[in-house]
Amino acid sequence: MSNVRIDVHHHLLTPAYLEELAKVGVIESGGVPFPRWKPEDSLEVLDRAKTRAALLSLSAPGLCFGNATKEREIARALNEFASQSVTRWPERFGFFATLPLPDVEAALAEISYALDTLHADGIGLLSNYAGIYLGDARLDPIFTELDRRAAVVFIHPTVFTGSEIPSAKNAGSPVPTLPGFMLEFVFDTTRAVANLVISGTLKKYPNLRIILSHAGGTVPFVAHKVVTLVLLTAFASQISSGQITLPREQIEAIRQMFTEDVFSQLRGLYYDTALSANISAFSSLQQLVPASHILLGTDYPFAPEVEAGSTAARLATLPGLSEQELEDIEGNNALKLFPRLQP
Numbered sequence: 103m104s105n106v107r108i109d110v111h112h113h114l115l116t117p118a119y120l121e122e123l124a125k126v127g128v129i130e131s132g133g134v135p136f137p138r139w140k141p142e143d144s145l146e147v148l149d150r151a152k153t154r155a156a157l158l159s160l161s162a163p164g165l166c167f168g169n170a171t172k173e174r175e176i177a178r179a180l181n182e183f184a185s186q187s188v189t190r191w192p193e194r195f196g197f198f199a200t201l202p203l204p205d206v207e208a209a210l211a212e213i214s215y216a217l218d219t220l221h222a223d224g225i226g227l228l229s230n231y232a233g234i235y236l237g238d239a240r241l242d243p244i245f246t247e248l249d250r251r252a253a254v255v256f257i258h259p260t261v262f263t264g265s266e267i268p269s270a271k272n273a274g275s276p277v278p279t280l281p282g283f284m285l286e287f288v289f290d291t292t293r294a295v296a297n298l299v300i301s302g303t304l305k306k307y308p309n310l311r312i313i314l315s316h317a318g319g320t321v322p323f324v325a326h327k328v329v330t331l332v333l334l335t336a337f338a339s340q341i342s343s344g345q346i347t348l349p350r351e352q353i354e355a356i357r358q359m360f361t362e363d364v365f366s367q368l369r370g371l372y373y374d375t376a377l378s379a380n381i382s383a384f385s386s387l388q389q390l391v392p393a394s395h396i397l398l399g400t401d402y403p404f405a406p407e408v409e410a411g412s413t414a415a416r417l418a419t420l421p422g423l424s425e426q427e428l429e430d431i432e433g434n435n436a437l438k439l440f441p442r443l444q445p
Contacts, residue, residue: 108433120136134281139403196224223442237300252311289319323386325365
């Protein structure tokens with residue numbers, strides 16, 4: 103067991119935020135009814151799980167009020183609430199600031215306020231904003247600023263409903279009986295990461311330290327498909343004209359070069375263990391990244407304590423992890439990103 107456990111995937115929910123969501127008909131996140139939460143609840147759960155600190159962030163559906171002014175106000179209120187929680191319990195909480203995207207100018211102003219005035223530990227982003235996915239050129243000013251600051255960025259999935267407010271039951275799921283958190287969350291993380299690679303965003307902004315939720319969604323499983331897309335994009339004109347004349351050996355050498363490039367980008371990201379401390383998801387993640395880029399995450403309170411509180415215990419039962427690697431995942435890796443939380 104680690105001497106210091108840090109939960110990087112831990113959500114906040116304020117009564118005011120939930121009240122505003124209810125006004126526009128949103129009463130669930132990814133098909134899960136909003137749980138009740140207050141900081142004191144988290145402290146009790148952290149104590150029972152022998153976890154020293156948690157990084158607070160906003161989950162899906164984020165700010166989806168259909169009103170830019172309201173979204174700016176709620177983002178500011180959430181960030182100030184999180185900051186007050188850190189001030190009250192500085193050794194127990196950190197937070198990723200919420201941005202009122204897709205309003206880029208307002209989001210840039212909130213980055214400045216959150217990092218310079220509230221001293222947020224990082225920035226929280228959703229996989230898409232009203233259908234605009236991370237990696238879209240319209241979000242480049244956000245990534246430019248975060249890269250300039252070498253910020254830690256926590257990416258959480260949401261469902262895709264375009265510009266529509268996700269007020270319907272299981273909104274964003276093409277199968278009405280399946281809640282969005284079950285499949286759409288992991289797929290939307292994957293869409294965002296694929297777009298970050300294909301758009302060149304990860305290479306363009308190398309100072310970012312990005313954390314992906316839920317072991318990266320299906321990123322470890324479909325990584326080679328991303329390579330294929332990069333390869334097809336590179337040879338798009340030759341393919342369309344039917345004029346690829348390179349020998350097979352040269353094509354394979356190019357494929358290997360693209361594979362190494364894409365996998366290097368994916369290995370540079372961090373991945374949390376929320377809802378992924380099981381042999382099928384974790385073994386796939388281990389094939390992609392070293393233990394040094396895996397972080398403890400629980401998804402509390404959307405994941406109830408019976409699930410969230412046992413995450414570290416379940417990690418300890420997985421094969422292929424040394425005692426040192428387990429300690430690194432539980433806390434040491436997070437402390438390198440958030441040295442403020444050092445004991």
